[in-house]
Amino acid sequence: MFALKVAVFWGCITQTSQYACELSVRRIMKELNVELVDLEGTSCCGTPIKSVSAYASIYLAARNLAIAEATGLTDLLTVCNGCHLSFTEAMRFLKADEALRARVSSLMSEEGLTYEGSVNVWHVMDFLHDVIKKEAITKAVKRSLKGLRLAVHYGCHIIRPSPLGRPDDPEEPRKLDDLVEWIGAVSVNYSEKLDCCGAMLMLSRPDGALTMAGSKLKALRECDVDGLVVICPSCHRMFDERQRSAGAAVGVDVRVPTLYYAQLLGISMGIDEEELGLHLNRSPVDELLSKVKDALSP
Amino acid sequence: MTLIDLMTSKGPDLGLRLKALKKAGEHKPYDCYQCARCSSGCPSMKLLELKPHEVVGLVRMGFVEEVIESGMAWACASCLKCKERCPQDVAPADLMLALRNLAFEMGKEVPEAYTRILSEVMEFGFVQRPQEVLTKRLVRVNRERLGLPKMPEPSERFKSTFLRALEEL
Numbered sequence: 001m002f003a004l005k006v007a008v009f010w011g012c013i014t015q016t017s018q019y020a021c022e023l024s025v026r027r028i029m030k031e032l033n034v035e036l037v038d039l040e041g042t043s044c045c046g047t048p049i050k051s052v053s054a055y056a057s058i059y060l061a062a063r064n065l066a067i068a069e070a071t072g073l074t075d076l077l078t079v080c081n082g083c084h085l086s087f088t089e090a091m092r093f094l095k096a097d098e099a100l101r102a103r104v105s106s107l108m109s110e111e112g113l114t115y116e117g118s119v120n121v122w123h124v125m126d127f128l129h130d131v132i133k134k135e136a137i138t139k140a141v142k143r144s145l146k147g148l149r150l151a152v153h154y155g156c157h158i159i160r161p162s163p164l165g166r167p168d169d170p171e172e173p174r175k176l177d178d179l180v181e182w183i184g185a186v187s188v189n190y191s192e193k194l195d196c197c198g199a200m201l202m203l204s205r206p207d208g209a210l211t212m213a214g215s216k217l218k219a220l221r222e223c224d225v226d227g228l229v230v231i232c233p234s235c236h237r238m239f240d241e242r243q244r245s246a247g248a249a250v251g252v253d254v255r256v257p258t259l260y261y262a263q264l265l266g267i268s269m270g271i272d273e274e275e276l277g278l279h280l281n282r283s284p285v286d287e288l289l290s291k292v293k294d295a296l297s298p
Numbered sequence: 299m300t301l302i303d304l305m306t307s308k309g310p311d312l313g314l315r316l317k318a319l320k321k322a323g324e325h326k327p328y329d330c331y332q333c334a335r336c337s338s339g340c341p342s343m344k345l346l347e348l349k350p351h352e353v354v355g356l357v358r359m360g361f362v363e364e365v366i367e368s369g370m371a372w373a374c375a376s377c378l379k380c381k382e383r384c385p386q387d388v389a390p391a392d393l394m395l396a397l398r399n400l401a402f403e404m405g406k407e408v409p410e411a412y413t414r415i416l417s418e419v420m421e422f423g424f425v426q427r428p429q430e431v432l433t434k435r436l437v438r439v440n441r442e443r444l445g446l447p448k449m450p451e452p453s454e455r456f457k458s459t460f461l462r463a464l465e466e467l
Contacts, residue, residue, distance in 0.1 A: 012424040015441075015449050017431060022446060043423035043452045043460075048415050051398040052464070054321065059463040060419075063456075107463055111455045160378040161389075170382050196341045196377035203411040204372035208345040212375065277444070279433045286434075 002035035004131070006075040006122070007068045011083045011233070012044050018233035018241075020277030024262035025079050025124060027275050031140060031266075032132055036077065039067050046090065047082035048203070055103075061090030062104050065121075066113040076119045077127055081157035081232040084123040088164055091117050123158055124262060125231050126167035129175040134182050141183050142270035148185040148291060150264075151225045152176045153216070153239065155232040156196050179261060180229055183268040192219040199234035207249070213238040214250035227257035227288040229264055236260060240283045257281075257288035267292055310360025314400075318362045321396035325381070325389035330354045336380035336390045345373040350380050350390040357393060366406055371397035420460055423452035 014021045029036050046060035065087060068076040078084045094101045094117055105115055128137060154173050162170040171194070177187040198212030217239060220228060230236045238246065240258040247254035259281055266276040267289070278285055319327060330351065337349040348356070348370045356365050365371070374394040381389035401408050415425045428449060430438045441449065 012426065016424060016426045016428045019431060019439075019441065019444050019446060023444060038447060038450070040450050041453050041456075042450045043456065044419045044425055048412070048425055049419065050395050051412055052402050052416055053399055054323075054395065055466055056460065056463040059460070063459075103466070107459050107466075110459050111453050156377040156379070160382045162382060194379075196375050196379075198341075198375055200376040201342070201373070203415070204409040205345055208342060208373065209375070211344070212341055279435070280431060280439075281434075 003033040005035040005037060005073060006077045006127075007039055007071050007073045007119070008036040008077045008079075009039060009042060009045070009064060009068065009083060009087075011078065011080045012048075013233040013237060014079055018236055020263065020280040021079055021233045021236065021260055023275065023277035023280075024260050024266050027271055028262050028266050028269065031269050031271065032136060034132070037071055037073060039064075039071070042067055045078075045080075045083040045086040047086045050086075051203075055100075057086065058090045058093055058100070059104055059107055061086045062094060062115050063108055063111065063113055065091065065117070065119060066108055066115040068119050069116050070113070074118070074120055075122060077122050077124065079124050080234065081123065081155040082234060084121060084167070085157040085164075087121045088166075091121070092164060123167055123231070125154075125158065125175055125179065128261075128265075129179055134178075137179070137182050137265070140265075141268045143268050143292060145183055145185040145264070145268050145292060148226050148288070149188050149224065150180055150185045151188050151190055151220050151223060151228050152180055152193070153197065153228055153230045153235055154194070155230065155235045156194075158231065159194075176229065176231060176261065180264070183265060185264075188223055188225050190219065190223045190225075192216050195219075197235040197238040199238050202238075209238070210242065210246045210249035213242065213246035214248070214252070214254065217243065217246055217254040217256050218250050218252045220256050221252070221254055225256070226291055227259060227285070229261050230258060231261050240281050243283045255284050255287070257285045258283040259285055259288070311362055312360050314362040315357065315360035318357050318393070318396055318400060321399055322389070322393045323396075325384075325387060325392050327354045327358050327388055327393055329386040330358065330384075330388045331386060333385065335383055335385065336388075339379045339383060341377055341379070342373050342375050346370060350374075353397075354388060354390055354393060357397070362397070362400070363404075366397055366401050366404070369407075370394075371401065372409055416464075420457055423456060424449070 046057035198209035201209035
């Protein structure tokens, strides 16, 4: 019954607190006839460990890739910008450095894992844009989002560093804008579009991190948008879960409905709000939802 | 965090300089010609007493321990704009990570959150345990109540192999 079958790596934040991300991705993929194969024995992707030890972070990435490869599937879907970057980087390092690969392989063999470097790593964004493609996505739309003005936030790690090969352009990304427009909404251009959410700084300088998120949300208030669309659980945590403190950090009561693209797509597919985890968003998503109902197509 | 006073520092440490440069990988700080393009786009500028191009310059000269002790490396948001835009293919963001790695290696002060994350990954495989969250109607829910499957658990050997990965330099 499924047209496509891919392995899925959920990562730390999605599985331990950003449940709306997991709920919405599982639900829309089902709707799009994509079978997701959960992976046993996975761990952190390595991103936060980069600050502790470059080698240990590569080891973490490689062992997760090895687990994905063991399923025999050729494609691995990630839902987080950090996981996608960590995996892509590790694959590049391991390909370029034979000695490193030998060390990592011998370490992994203790867990009974072998790394080939053969799996294709996708993020929900480029998977929807380049694999599922426009026709299938527009066909799945049951409710029009016409009239909605939305801002998109790509997040740093999905577009940089470009020499590594990232899913979209580092200075003028388009894919998320396309995805929003394919389902009928308007993607509003704004000067702060590529500004960082600050998530990585939460661990060492939370004050600075919240100011970064707050500044972006404050700028969005001036742009007359109906909401902010994100594709990464770290970014979502900054803009949605921590919206109140982010606003406080810049002295403004920002009220910007913030949601995952998977949730937005799910809304347009006519899927029940709770199935998409919309009851878990902290930002005022009801304001956006009420506008969708108004725009329901005949 | 203190401002670096080079007048009171003990002088360039060339051994540590080499170590930091090696850790920075393929992006060589000595190719930097101080154009400050990295600093011009840096979102952490407000938090920095030393700008990214100044950190690169200091490491290049061998004032590595001073830079580590300034805590500047922990003010980087890892947005990678500097790495993307550098005309000389230097990556200040990678150098910040190299300095953080060195801070751990040398037993310097590191943010508490990182030691917490490290022990969680070692014990549990992920940076934190699954949390209960509140719905809009203020109902407490967890993975099970949301109908989500059990989280994966790394193998029993994981803890020891991860520990070995941390010990290997």
